Amino acid sequence: MMAGAPLWPQQASQHARSVDLLIASFGAMVWLLTIPVFVLMAWFAIRYRRGRTVNREHSPQSNVWIEASWSLIPFVLTLFFYVWATKLFLDIQSPPPEAVPVNVIAKQWMWKFEHQSGAREINELHVPAGRPIRLVMTSQDVIHSLYVPALRIKQDVVPGRYTSLWFTADRPGRYPLRCAEFCGTDHSVMGGALIVMRPSDFSAWLAQHQDGGADATLAARGERLFRKVGCSGCHAARSAVHAPSLDDLYGKPVPLSDGTTRIADEQYLHDAIMLPNKEVAAGYRPIMPSYGNLLDASEVGALVAYMKDREGEDSE
């Protein structure tokens, strides 16, 4: 038995409602400009069909004012919607500072989600309703794209770089989550669900889903890795090697040896670990070995969480 799709997709955030209002309003304007053209075309074709006696005298050949008005009026009307759509787009590109980060790793053909608490899940993402969530995403192989239709958002997930996506889901429920960028054989089954929970339910869920291993949180896992893979050998405070300190680094500007400055965001920290000679901090020699073959995206995510946490410890 075939089930029909609902006439309008679910809305799970304020942004979803805003996008729907935008497309409905723009659609209305578009119809308003189009229907007269279609009606006129049909009417002219019938009224002036060959063999019919009708006044065809003085048909106009060209008129600059008519041309200018039918070029410019729709364009100016459309510009109004351009401003509206661009403003909405800027909103979803600017996460609020209090947004809770969740690391996302895409690979053929699954989604891995890692919460700051250390909870890890595959193809399902649990989030609390009403709190802004920021997904920090990277891919281990090809380009994927995380798409939650009910939130009206998607973002490509690209190997070798971080992209991010933020949202505040406000209606508890289970919403489909799909891969939108063609990624190979099983692209169409690379999906799962976004599960929006009441905050109290979410806290309970988190408590039940701590990392089963040695680490209490993602940052703790990062700290263990920091020692295990040898970062601490050079970057610890009393190390004999001349390496930059990683305390209070995250989010701060880093002067580079080529004279430019980078903000130490996820992308910078990732590159510094995986491609250390790409951007060397000013005053240091390019002696750090690459961890490109040693660490996977999940481990880099844990290390980055640990470095963010060090900043937290210092400021307390």
Next chain:
Amino acid sequence: MSDAAIDTDAPDEAVVARSYLRAGHSLRSWLLTTDHKRIAILYLISITFFFMIGAGAAALIRLDLLTPQGDLLTNEGYNRAFSVHGIVMVWFFLIPSIPNVFGNFLIPLMIGARDMAFPRLNLLSWYIYMGSGLILLCVVFGGGVDTGWTFYTPLSSVYANGAVVAAIVAVFVSGFSSILTGLNFIVTIHKLRAPGMTWGRLPLFIWSHYATSVIFVLATPVLAITLLLVAAERLLGIGVFDPDLGGDPLLFQHLFWFYSHPAVYIMILPALGVVSELITAAAHKRIFGYWFVAYASIAIAVIGFFVWGHHMFVSGQSLYASAIFSLLSIAVAVPSAIKVYNWTATLYKGDIAIDAPLLFALSFIGLFVAGGLTGLMLAMLAIDVHVHDTYFVVAHFHYIMVGGSVTAFFGALHFWWPKITGRLYSEPLARIAAVIILVGFNVTFFPLFLMGYEGMPRRYHIYPPEFQLLQVIASGGAALLAVGYAMPLFYLGWSLVRGRRAPANPWGATGLEWTTSSPPPKHNFTRQPVVERGPYAYPLAHPASRDDG
């Protein structure tokens, strides 16, 4: 005596005997011809063949999508079907369709020339096209590729299965056919116009092909370089796009769309030119706003080079780049809208013959407007974030490329068929086919807009079951569309055998191609035409403005 001669008398045997179709009957006389009209027919046959391959892949896709779990194909098989469908339809049907068939046939006739500027180069383009087509056939029947027609990296350069490099070589080689054809058109239009054929007297078909040729020559080399880099990365491990080798996967998208967005205009600009001819001939009236329509083609070609980033709003490209690409994409809609308004104004107070070519032209306008306006929605950043890579996009570009370009192709085929073959086809059957194509197309592709907005991603073999009803409707529409597309094969084919002989000017149209016999003699005109009027000097035209368009 230059144009606007309305000659509806059937030709005598002497005219038929000296036509280009009778200038040699051997296979050799066709395969080694340098006559632009014969080369056009070689292209017509070959693109029809590739259209059938692409349509076969589409049929597999639509049959498979009847059920959510996809019972006909495997996941990999489905991916290969849509990859073949895209690659064949874009590079082996749509891009060469109107320019290489009708452009080739009509440009020398419309400007009063004996042939193209470089007749042998013209034949070479066809051989290059056939060579690339042969490579592609080896790919299709030797296992296929699963990259989609877009060859996104690092999927194509590292991870994909199948004959990726062979497919790339096929597309790479076919590009040279496009470049040579574009070059030939540009030189021909500049150098071989008949005495009196000023730029302001050129038919709009010529203007749109001129704009198309500029894109052919400027954009195609970028695609060639990009695809070579993909092949180099795949074969030799030279890191360009793969981040593991220090490359940047988004670089590929920038390069690819720098070609492929203008390529969309390669597919639609010739169609816009065709429709200008069809509308004026049916309305028996001068085009409204000749210069606006002519320069709109040039504007589309120019602005079309600066909108490629609208394919990348969710790729991770800079926010500011996205905002600017969005604005430019809205701007490129203006010249397209100008054309639609001018066509409508041309119909006003016309003397309109509602024949098959007009039905195709009106279908084109309706579908092109729907495709264009949904394109405008896609140019809006916040909307695109939701519907990017969904069926909404698939529906949008099929409205432009199939609803637009293919409908215009059929319009052109019906309008110039008597000129090309010297035969008349069954007008009632042609009208029925035009209506079936319009209905079949909308039933196939309109549901895709709904599915897209509801969150159905493209390139999904297995899909959520709530979409099944709309998928089944779309597949039903595709069957109807197939009937509409197959009908002309029969009644046009029949006309070749039993059709009445066509007069020189069955539509009473202006334009130099209608002043010579149907089919034209080998060198197009028995006497060098001299042009004294604009291209649409119909009796109804206002007498005060005879000299320009």
